[in-house]
Structures are given as structure tokens and as C-alpha cells.
Amino acid sequence: MARTRTSLWLFVLISATFAAVPSPATAAPAPAPAAATKAAAATYTNPVSAGTVDTFPDPAIIKGKDGKWWSYGTTNPIFNSRGETGEHILPTLSSTDLVHWTYAGDVFPLTAKPSWWPAGTRPWAPDIRYYNNAYRLTYSLSVGGIGLATSPGPNGPWTDRGRIVPAASGCPSGTIDQAMFTDTDGSYYLYWGSYDTICVARMNDDGTAIAGAVTQIGHGRRMEGGFVVHRDGYYYLFYSDGGCCDGAFSGYTVKVGRATSPLGPFTTPTGVALTDLTSKDGDVLAATGNGWVGPGHNSLVTDLAGQDWLVYHAIPQTDPDFPPVTGANGATLNLTKRPLMIDRLDWINGWPTVRAGAGPSRTAQPAPVTTWTVGSTFDSGSAGFTGGFTWSGGLLTTAAAATSLSGGEVSGNVRVEGDVRGTAAGISYGPVTAWLDSASGRLVVDGAVSGSAALPANFNYQSWHTIVLTRRGSSLTVTVSADRLSQDVATVTLPVSFGGGKIGAVSRTGSADVDNLGAAPLFVPVTQRVTDPRVGALLPAFSDEFNGTAPNAGWSWVRPDATATVSGGFLVRPTQAGDLALGQNSAGVLVRNAPSTPFVVETRVQFDGVRGNQQAGIVLYDNDDRFLKLAHSVLPLSGFANTFLQQTEFTKEDRRASNNTVSSGPTFGGPAPQTMWLRLLYRDGVARMASSRDGVTWTWGAAWTMARPLRIGVVAMGGTGATGRFDYVRTYAAG
Known part of the structure; x- marks a missing residue:
């Protein structure tokens, strides 16, 4: 879907409906400088x-x-x-x-x-x-x-x-x-x-x-x-x-x-x-x-x-x-x-x-759109803009009320912007002008439509500001900001019906400067996310509902955990004092083989950890120094004594390629309530994590890479005093 929409966006960029159209009143407009046309x-x-x-x-x-x-x-x-x-x-x-x-x-x-x-x-x-x-x-x-x-x-x-x-x-x-x-x-x-x-x-x-x-x-x-x-x-x-x-x-x-x-x-x-x-x-x-x-x-x-x-x-x-x-x-x-x-x-x-x-x-x-269809940075001349403004030192300037218009016109969905300074400076698009009115302290839009919005009391009219006019369909939105960093200080939105026109530099009264004035085709927004990973058919040979009194056939232990039991449809694993972090390879890992084809492993876990580093979850495990762990973990909040975060933690541990030392790095997923669902998708050496609070809506997060061989495992570790209750471990074919 994203690729299709990108193609549409590129089509709009070259669409003839937004081509620079020579004005009938200008037989031979001056060519734009290289800055506007390269x-x-x-x-x-x-x-x-x-x-x-x-x-x-x-x-x-x-x-x-x-x-x-x-x-x-x-x-x-x-x-x-x-x-x-x-x-x-x-x-x-x-x-x-x-x-x-x-x-x-x-x-x-x-x-x-x-x-x-x-x-x-x-x-x-x-x-x-x-x-x-x-x-x-x-x-x-x-x-x-x-x-x-x-x-x-x-x-x-x-x-x-x-x-x-x-x-x-x-x-x-x-x-x-x-x-x-x-x-x-x-x-x-x-x-x-x-x-x-x-x-x-x-x-x-x-x-x-x-x-x-x-x-x-x-x-x-x-x-x-x-x-x-x-x-x-x-x-x-x-x-x-x-x-x-x-x-x-x-x-x-x-x-x-x-x-x-x-x-x-x-x-x-x-x-x-x-x-x-x-x-x-x-x-x-x-x-x-x-x-x-x-x-x-x-x-x-x-x-x-x-x-x-x-x-x-x-x-x-x-x-x-x-x-x-x-x-x-x-x-x-x-x-x-x-x-x-x-x-x-x-x-x-x-x-x-x-x-x-x-x-x-x-x-x-x-690539980003960084040239205008009509307009200029005015680095080397007026770029075909004619009227009361004059070109001086890389900008258009005037000492009195004036308008200077482009030689070409634009139409359709369009974005027009310009840098302005002055007590009544502005820019125009077709029959609409947007300007800064120091007398009223407002951003004023007038011409074919009219409206205004208050400017801040501390607005400095002698400092550069950027005015942007955005036309999409029958709506025109006008904004002003100091630096185009999505912190507009005034906004006016109005309905419009005109076809298009020239763009221009405007002063309603007194001196004004205008720079970096131009128009480009408006982008086409992407409105749908890429599809989340899908889960295929259940693979019973790699799954366990924990309905008996012990894990089913296929499981084995790396360091047996005598406290682990199967009861009431759950694998119950009290957290161990041991861990798998770096050199602390003392926790028990219940493991079984993973499918040789792409798969998704899922569990529902209830976890009541309240102290730092307690955790329960699933792993894709090769050995104690090479695994991927997705767990509900309790981690300390830095700067706050005895305060802990409930985290969906997705950690990679492996040997660093540069020096062969064992290293470990976490990334974090969505919220971690006491009962939560965990998923790991593994395909072509890449494992991606997901979590859910209801088993229906999933938050997909980051991915780590790790080549096979890997086994599916279950851990509960990081300090005694908590319990992980695993309702099942289900393995599915990757969709």
C-alpha cells in the first residue's frame, strides 16, 4: 500500500495540472535563476x-x-x-x-x-x-x-x-x-x-x-x-x-x-x-x-x-x-x-x-521536495518577479506599500511559503493575500476570502517569519511561524473556490522584506499503515496448553528448576534468584525445538513481580550467551528510590563481533500489565516482538537479528518472590 501511494505522490509532483503556466499578461517572463530550476x-x-x-x-x-x-x-x-x-x-x-x-x-x-x-x-x-x-x-x-x-x-x-x-x-x-x-x-x-x-x-x-x-x-x-x-x-x-x-x-x-x-x-x-x-x-x-x-x-x-x-x-x-x-x-x-x-x-x-x-x-x-515549481531563494536576482519590490542583496525589498508577482502561475493542491519581515509584510497566492498586521496584532487573510487570527503579544515584526498557505481541495490553511519547526503561532482556515494564480511578495504599508518565496505541489498523505504481521496455522507439535500435570513431550531443561509445576492449566514458574544476563548464567530454561520454517511463538503470562529485575517470559535460545528474550520485566526507575517500571523487555544477548565479548542490549515494547500476551515472530534470521493486553489487539515493536539454531524457551528469573503463570505456549506458522 505504501509503495502505491508513493507512486501517486510522484505522479502529483509531475502532474501537468500544477505545471508552471506562463501568465497571459507576460509574454516572455525572465528565466528563473539556477537556485529555482536545478x-x-x-x-x-x-x-x-x-x-x-x-x-x-x-x-x-x-x-x-x-x-x-x-x-x-x-x-x-x-x-x-x-x-x-x-x-x-x-x-x-x-x-x-x-x-x-x-x-x-x-x-x-x-x-x-x-x-x-x-x-x-x-x-x-x-x-x-x-x-x-x-x-x-x-x-x-x-x-x-x-x-x-x-x-x-x-x-x-x-x-x-x-x-x-x-x-x-x-x-x-x-x-x-x-x-x-x-x-x-x-x-x-x-x-x-x-x-x-x-x-x-x-x-x-x-x-x-x-x-x-x-x-x-x-x-x-x-x-x-x-x-x-x-x-x-x-x-x-x-x-x-x-x-x-x-x-x-x-x-x-x-x-x-x-x-x-x-x-x-x-x-x-x-x-x-x-x-x-x-x-x-x-x-x-x-x-x-x-x-x-x-x-x-x-x-x-x-x-x-x-x-x-x-x-x-x-x-x-x-x-x-x-x-x-x-x-x-x-x-x-x-x-x-x-x-x-x-x-x-x-x-x-x-x-x-x-x-x-x-x-x-x-x-x-x-526524495523530499526541495525545489519550487514557481519561486526562488533570490540569491542571484528577482527570478521573474515584477512589481513594486526590488531585488537587493538576496531578497525582495520595498520601502512602501507594494506587490511583486511571479511570472508563472500555479493551481491545484499547492503549498506556498515565504519568509517575511515588516509591520505589514505578507505573501499572496492568486486572489488571496496573507499578511502580518502590526496595527491589529493579527495574521490577516483577505482578498477572495477573509479571516484573521491573533498574533502573540511578543511577536517581533522586524524578525523573519515564515507564512505558509496550504491549499487542499476547497480548503485554505494559512500559518505563521518563526522557523518552520511545527510551532505555528497563528492559524487561519478558510473555504476557497478560486482556480489558482500567481504568487507574490506584499507590503500593505511601509517597508518590508520577502525571501525564499515559492510554491510546490502539495504532498499526497499516506492514510493507511502497513499491515501488521499475520499468524498462520497452529503447529501442535511445537505447542503446549499445559493441561496435564507436567510439560508435554518435547520439553527439556537447561538447569532443571524444581519449583516449576504444571497445575490448573498453567505452567507455574516462581522467579529464581539466578539470571541469564551476561555472566550470570544460573537460571533454568525450559526449552523445546523450534520449527525449521518461519514461525510465531505466543504465550499468555500472569506476572506479579514488584522488585527490580524480576521477570518472566519466553526466549529464543541457543546457549547462555546467545539468545533473544521477550519478558515482562520489573526494572528500577533511575533517580527514584524503591520505584520500579513494569516493562515489556525484548533483549538480545550475543558475542560482539569486534572483540567476541558477550554483550546484551534491551529494547522496549508496549504496556506491561499483570496479565499480558507476548509474541515473537521469527523469519529469515530476524525476530520481531509484539505484546497485547487483551490477546486481540497487538502492539508490534522492534526486531533483533539472530541466526539459527534457536530453541523456544520459558524463563522466570531475576530475583525470588514473584511468579510467572504461563497459560500456554503456542507456536504458529508465520502468515
Whole structure:
């Protein structure tokens, strides 16, 4: 289904109904400059940073007022393959098409660190925003709080503004992975936190310090990397959990919750609060076994067609690790390669998901739309726009009321956008004009239709803002934001019936500047998720209903557990003091052979664990150092004494290819109530997990890879005092 819809999307992009149409009144419009007409990439293949840098973790992204896209990454050894043995501090990339990237320098030179940074710290997880004529880059220090740097341009020069959040921030998980957000009233918020709490606080009027109470809005094992967007009346909090940076054992995933306030409470698609002490549903992106491990720590960007894209990092499974490097803090570090990735973000039934649920892409995909059908960045001229504005220094400008129109027209479903500044600056599409009216303090839409919306009281008309007009069918939506990062401060939606027309730069009165003005065919949304895995026929020879007084024929023990019984239709397994974690190979495993063909193994388990590391579940087991485990696990909540999370834990343990050491990495699925259903789908060396709270509706999660031989097993371990009651173990043919 996704492939068919993508084909339709490409068809729309080249549809003649949206071709640039020469205006009858303009016999020979001036040709557009190269910036407006050069062919953009038709496809891309992840990672998009390949050939430019070796790694680019925790990417933040923005479309600059210079018309380029800019991305900023965590301090890392980006040129290790070129012989560099050290790191770059907050490296920067630029692109004209979101596909081909160029290294553009570092926010801070290694030899010019701010003097207030604590010794031994490394800057992490930059976040980029634009408002009040400045790019604002926040970053977290591995030791020492959250800092701010500002610049008039997206590539510096950057001015150190010091620490804006101290290490003792009031959030129990410390001060990393911050992201800013601007609400519709112009107020600023900061989200931050990691391992295992995300917090939010309102900032002061200039966004340089926390001014409000610190509110905990998310609890989850290894929860971090919060990033908020506002859409259709909801605030969506994207976050990652599962562990970012452990090579091929990284279990990172991106999940989401939404709220009606930037302060929460945020809930998942099934209504679980992000502060509930359980693992969460709401997967946006997870590993699928196609060669990418640990996809996560996202930001979000919108292309010129209005299509959203998730920007994130992921780890190449076959080449996951750097050799030892010299860190920016002077220490010798063992780091994981995390290159820059992009993939289409779909909104289906009010919730975001990457590629309709298909996960990170491995093969060539249709590229983002990054050129306009009509329009220009005005880098080298007026691009055929005629009227009262003049071209000067890479933009259109006027000192008085004026309109300047394009030489070509557009029609159909269309997205028109432009950067504007001035007390009455705006853009037009056909018979409709959208402009910023400082006299009334409103975003005004007038012409063929009319309407308006209040702008924030602190709105700065002399700073750049982006106005977007989106036409879909008979509806026109107009928005204004500072930086196109899904934090619009005003929205007007109106019915329209006109056919199309030219686009233009507008000033209703006084001086105004307009830049990056253009129109592109509106994207075609994907409205259906990819189909979840299906279960085939029951395989009785590999199943057990536990209806007798002992497990049926076919089971055997790895270390017999004398406390295990079969009674009342259940396999009853009290948790053992032993475990299978790394060197703790002392727990009993009840095992049986698995089918030689693709299969799904399922169990229903009742589990009453309340103490850390108690767990009960199923395994695909080869030996004590090579297995996949899907269990209801009780794990401590970092920063809170005697507080535990009920987690659906899917863990891989195996030997690390680089040094043959035994390693273990978890990823986490949906909620884990006392009674739950667990499934493992195994096909072609890939195992994918699922869980359910009713045995009917399943939450499918991440995948790990592990080749055969594997046996089906049952475990209950991690500390005495709890009991796992398994209603059955059923094995099905994979559908």
C-alpha cells in the first residue's frame, strides 16, 4: 500500500495540472535563476551523510533564512575514516536538498571551548531554533548543565551565551537532551531529561533561562531525547528509549505521546500516560532487522511540498563501532557510529509513524521536495518577479506599500511559503493575500476570502517569519511561524473556490522584506499503515496448553528448576534468584525445538513481580550467551528510590563481533500489565516482538537479528518472590 501511494505522490509532483503556466499578461517572463530550476534529487538512500561524515548523532535541523537546510550533531569523531583520531564539537552540515550534505564547520573549535565548561565534559544533543533575528542553539554538557549559543546566521559565528540550566535543574534525570518549543501565545518552553525522566519548564521572555516550575512529563526505562511539535490542536512529544549507543546491541526506538497543553499530561494512542510506571506504546520508529540498529533521537523537518520527514540517527549493524578515539574531553573513548538518516513521516489517524510503520529505509526512496515549481531563494536576482519590490542583496525589498508577482502561475493542491519581515509584510497566492498586521496584532487573510487570527503579544515584526498557505481541495490553511519547526503561532482556515494564480511578495504599508518565496505541489498523505504481521496455522507439535500435570513431550531443561509445576492449566514458574544476563548464567530454561520454517511463538503470562529485575517470559535460545528474550520485566526507575517500571523487555544477548565479548542490549515494547500476551515472530534470521493486553489487539515493536539454531524457551528469573503463570505456549506458522 505504501509503495502505491508513493507512486501517486510522484505522479502529483509531475502532474501537468500544477505545471508552471506562463501568465497571459507576460509574454516572455525572465528565466528563473539556477537556485529555482536545478533538478533536485529524485531519490535518496540512507544514510544521507554517507561520503560526508562518518557519524552524526542526535541531529537537529532547520531550514535557514538563506534557503538551505542546516543540521547540527553531537560531538563525535566525524572524520575518523580520514585518519583523524579526535572529535569535532557540535559539527554542522548544510544541504540544498536534504539528501546531499556538506560539512560546514563546528559550533565550537576544539581549541576554543567556553571557559565556564567543566573539565572533562563533552557537548551533546544540540537543538536549533530561530526567533528574534537569531539562531538559538542549545546543547547539553555531559557534565555541567545546558548551554546556549546564538548567531545571526545558521553557520555562525556563534556567540557563547553561557549556561541556561544548571546541572541541578530540578529534573531527577539530569540535564541532557534538551529541546526548545514556542507555543501559540509566544511563550517559550524547554524540554530535557534522560535515563529515565523527561521534564519541561516554561522559560523567561527571551528564552534564556527557566522561569516556571519543573514538571515531570515522562517516565520510562532509558527515556530521553524529547522533541515537541504542535499539530491539529495537540502537542506531540517525540522521545527515544532503549539505549542509544551500544553498537549492534543498541535498542533505541522513537515513540510519541500527545497532550492538549505543552505541560502535558501526554498519553499514548492506547491512553497510557507517559508518566505511568510501565513501558509505552506509540512507536514511531523501530529497528526492523534490515541492517539498521537503534534508530532514534529525532528532530523533524517539513519539505516544500508540506511532507514531514523524521531526521534521526541509526547504527549500521555490520559496521557499528569506532576504534578507540580521543574525546573532546581528552579521554580515550569507545564510540558507536551513528550516521544521519531521514525518512518520510506519515500522520495516520492523528498519530505519526515513519513510512506508514515500515521503519527505517535501506533502499532508494523518493526524495523530499526541495525545489519550487514557481519561486526562488533570490540569491542571484528577482527570478521573474515584477512589481513594486526590488531585488537587493538576496531578497525582495520595498520601502512602501507594494506587490511583486511571479511570472508563472500555479493551481491545484499547492503549498506556498515565504519568509517575511515588516509591520505589514505578507505573501499572496492568486486572489488571496496573507499578511502580518502590526496595527491589529493579527495574521490577516483577505482578498477572495477573509479571516484573521491573533498574533502573540511578543511577536517581533522586524524578525523573519515564515507564512505558509496550504491549499487542499476547497480548503485554505494559512500559518505563521518563526522557523518552520511545527510551532505555528497563528492559524487561519478558510473555504476557497478560486482556480489558482500567481504568487507574490506584499507590503500593505511601509517597508518590508520577502525571501525564499515559492510554491510546490502539495504532498499526497499516506492514510493507511502497513499491515501488521499475520499468524498462520497452529503447529501442535511445537505447542503446549499445559493441561496435564507436567510439560508435554518435547520439553527439556537447561538447569532443571524444581519449583516449576504444571497445575490448573498453567505452567507455574516462581522467579529464581539466578539470571541469564551476561555472566550470570544460573537460571533454568525450559526449552523445546523450534520449527525449521518461519514461525510465531505466543504465550499468555500472569506476572506479579514488584522488585527490580524480576521477570518472566519466553526466549529464543541457543546457549547462555546467545539468545533473544521477550519478558515482562520489573526494572528500577533511575533517580527514584524503591520505584520500579513494569516493562515489556525484548533483549538480545550475543558475542560482539569486534572483540567476541558477550554483550546484551534491551529494547522496549508496549504496556506491561499483570496479565499480558507476548509474541515473537521469527523469519529469515530476524525476530520481531509484539505484546497485547487483551490477546486481540497487538502492539508490534522492534526486531533483533539472530541466526539459527534457536530453541523456544520459558524463563522466570531475576530475583525470588514473584511468579510467572504461563497459560500456554503456542507456536504458529508465520502468515
